[in-house]
Amino acid sequence: MGPAGWRGVVSGRMNRELPMFQPPATATVQGGHAPRLPLTIAIGGGGTYEPAADGSGPLRRHPDWIKARLPAGENYHDLKGILRGLTLNTVCEEARCPNIGECWEQRTATVMILGDTCTRACGFCAVKTGRPTWSDEDEPRRVAEAIRQMRLEHVVVTSVARDDLADGGAHIFAETIRALRRECPGMGVEVLIPDFNGMDEPLRAVMEAGPDILNHNLETVERLQKPVRKRARYDRSLQVLARAREMAHDIAGREGTVHTKSSLMVGLGEERSELSQAFRDLRAVECDILTIGQYLRPSTQHLELVRYYHPDEFAEMKAEALALGFKHVESGPLVRSSYHARDQVPDEAKRARSPLQAAAAANGIA
Secondary structure, three states: OOOOOOHHHHOOOOOOOOOOOOOOOOOOOOOOOOOOOOOOEEEOOOOOOOOOOOOOOOEEOOOOOOOOOOOOOHHHHHHHHHHHOOOOOEHHHHOOOOOHHHHHHOOEEEEEEOOOOEOOOOOOOOOOEOOOOOOOOOHHHHHHHHHHHHOOOEEEEEEOOOOOOOOOOHHHHHHHHHHHHHHOOOOEEEEEOOOHHHOHHHHHHHHHHOOOEEEOOOEOOHHHHHHHHOOOOHHHHHHHHHHHHHHHHHHHOOOOOOEEEEEEEEOOOOOHHHHHHHHHHHHHOOOOEEEEEEOOOOOOOOOOOOOOOOHHHHHHHHHHHHHHOOOEEEEEOOOOOOOOHHHHOOOOHHHOOOHHHHHHHHOOOO
């Protein structure tokens, strides 16, 4: 895998301040919600809580607060035009993300590497599953060149799970990070990784490439892991985040060089107390960034949506998580793992270099 030296990648980080929470001396989480709006049936059911004709849960319209903005803006249309000429798979488009307009307007995008077929069959995910046949060792170069044309300020690189590969695809993640540092100096680089079956060496390969943010999603509470995530494990995911932080410190010789991040979906049948425990478990492994969003059922073949959370509840969860010590929390009905990712990149004055200096460092000549 040929690990790259840390010196060449640290310098290419974004010079951007990470929003920090400063709780007031008398901060308390406020109780009470605004009145709930009624949920109505779209098709296939009787009353709001009655089963459909085939015995499945009723198909319901989303409540009024589940509304995405219509994509617009100069940057959005610019990126859309550029993507038409590139062989680049963005999760933003493939997953029909409701935040695509807002993120692209901030010149932030999420790209998927390692093909489009996942070796796992998670109950919430719309990505197709099966035996992958795709392999391309040249992908890191092509992805970096495409991203350079897009002139992004921040990119999130994710992938399907590739349990068929000895290292889970970690070497492609690592080479993609290095290629992005060379082609796009100064751009924020975040990776959203699978668990690599809990193996240390694949994770170390990624960490030695030097992402700004290492993201691995817990997805749901401990009790619901098996139906929601199939082959993944709650304790294994927490260990991935803990080990990533330890490795970042070992490689750089100091704290704060890489932030760790995770995400939770709500609405799958979890209890509020279980979410609080998940927050505490993430902070116990010093996870820095947390995103919380509403689960929306991709199709009737996926896990049933148990309930919608009101925006007031998302606000309460954000306050609770920040009070536990998370450095940044995004919490809302349409929040997804990469939402506002650009604003979460760690900033240290000693990293601030010109694009020319960053490019030289990334190529090992400074």
